[in-house]
Amino acid sequence: MNLIEETMCAIKPLDSEAAKHAGMRLDSLTKPLGSLGNLEEIVQRYAAVRRDPQASFRRGALTVFVADHGVADAGVSAYPKAVTVEMLRNIALGGAAISVLARHFGFDLLVTDVGVETDTSAEVLPAVRYRRIGPGTRNFLEGSAMSPEQARKAIDAGIEAANHAVSRGATLIGIGEMGIANSTAAAAVLAAITGIEPARLAGRGTGIDDAAMRRKVGVIEDALKLHQHSLRDGLGTLASVGGFEIGAMAGVCLAGAAASVPVVADGFIATAAAALADRIRPGLRDYLFFGHCSAEGGHALVLETLWVRPILQLNMRLGEGTGAALAMNLIQSALALFHQMATFSGAGVSGPIK
């Protein structure tokens, strides 16, 4: 059995008893019934995934994967490809948005190079892990983005990162990414999985103009035609039109479920990974939180199609795991309320009038 199969076999069902017990405690706390709204659902889902009616929290970890994309050569991004490695350095040196949030919230930040064009492994970048599957994917207009073996390796890289985070005590893991042109790959993956037309999925990414936008939609349409016979399953979709970081984030989703650790998806590109994980292992989305609804392309439509509700709506479209980090902070606040609020009987507060 390989790592992906092993991981899938380790996934236990959600613990509805734990969720129910957490719900009973929520109802005993000094507040009107249900008045914490979505925070109550969050606590119950956390308990169900953790298989822990106490919903105990140890620490949060952010796993961020960085890779390049051959399809950048098709002129689908507002920024040059060099920005991928430049941002890898910026993340590692603490200046990127996700670095600031990880520090601010006290979350571990695990950054993995899964295939940036420029190899930085000889530089001294603090805390970057190297699991380079290649120097970026191939342009998926000219063939598969990656080989089936590379697709498996990408998912393995995510599983390993998640297992590492869990071994360091994480009970909540966020996924994020950086990779110039990866909103094109993510839109292609999501079009293949959901059947939504590329024109409704593609967004402005880092800020492309109308001409580039038409090009981007055309690229996705062409790719879906070219690879139509390989898009029937998750691994085939990943290999055909995906990216190394998208595969890795899907791996984190699978490994989180296997370790009973909820994973928090970030925006559009992380949602493509979550949808892939759910395609590989149906029902997996129930083990995840969707951190926010991004302003990128058809993210709101995708979330609706997947029947999932995002925690935050802040019109962000930055990626890197920033929306996931903010949502993880909110989840932690919900858990603090659950753990620390007094009960009606404990505080001597009267219940409703009968």
Next chain:
Amino acid sequence: MNLIEETMCAIKPLDSEAAKHAGMRLDSLTKPLGSLGNLEEIVQRYAAVRRDPQASFRRGALTVFVADHGVADAGVSAYPKAVTVEMLRNIALGGAAISVLARHFGFDLLVTDVGVETDTSAEVLPAVRYRRIGPGTRNFLEGSAMSPEQARKAIDAGIEAANHAVSRGATLIGIGEMGIANSTAAAAVLAAITGIEPARLAGRGTGIDDAAMRRKVGVIEDALKLHQHSLRDGLGTLASVGGFEIGAMAGVCLAGAAASVPVVADGFIATAAAALADRIRPGLRDYLFFGHCSAEGGHALVLETLWVRPILQLNMRLGEGTGAALAMNLIQSALALFHQMATFSGAGVSGPIK
């Protein structure tokens, strides 16, 4: 000149130059232009209110006001009136939701009794301030909820609490409340100010049934008729159908603007106070943040009518300042990004393709 007039005279215009400078720095940070979405607006509004292009943050304070309401006697709440004082004790002793969040986020918590039926000033309740304007308001179906002088005193109590918070270093202040039946008073205030019909404003509060709901709408309609000649200005509206804690929260809004400190409104009842402050001093809403859209009654409709956008939408309806606290935490995160992210030039990251 009395305290309210003095406070209003001290309000300076918003500093659009500070907002502009903050915007220029936001555009220089290593992220696609505008990709932090609403967080960028938050930083700019904070800079404009603070009159500080650096948008520096010292600390957050939560000001929570507790009072009873004569209209509770009309059977408009699911909980007995005794819950107000019981929850005052619970907040003071650290078991209420707002106590947990203040501790968790490291915000000062300033609780003021502005008119609870039971006087607890002889008990040893840590950190509760007493500015008791009366043992609760009168039932506003039988006359004004309070005298004009009491209305001024309620606002004064809020101004004093805000000034106290500012003197302790607060650069961001949240407002919250507790008071059985105060969603009825808030709905009456909001109906008077916005012209929205009571049936579209009134909500389930702490969880009333259909019969109580019809009663609640009837009570508000009757009150608006009874007091129709006193609802033309903010102070008259507060005195006729308001509450001591609603007046106090309006006072915090005014004093925050005067001290160049942004105030974060909580849910339905705090929004009634914010709307009152904006009625007393037109344009005041621009100095405020609206923390969340509550699930209570017509809160979403009110926010739309006031042309303001809430930061969070979590279907919460707990009050106490809980939504404000969560939003303050998010504002603080936005400021951390603003202060700590690297610039394109500083981090050696390429800009967009020309």
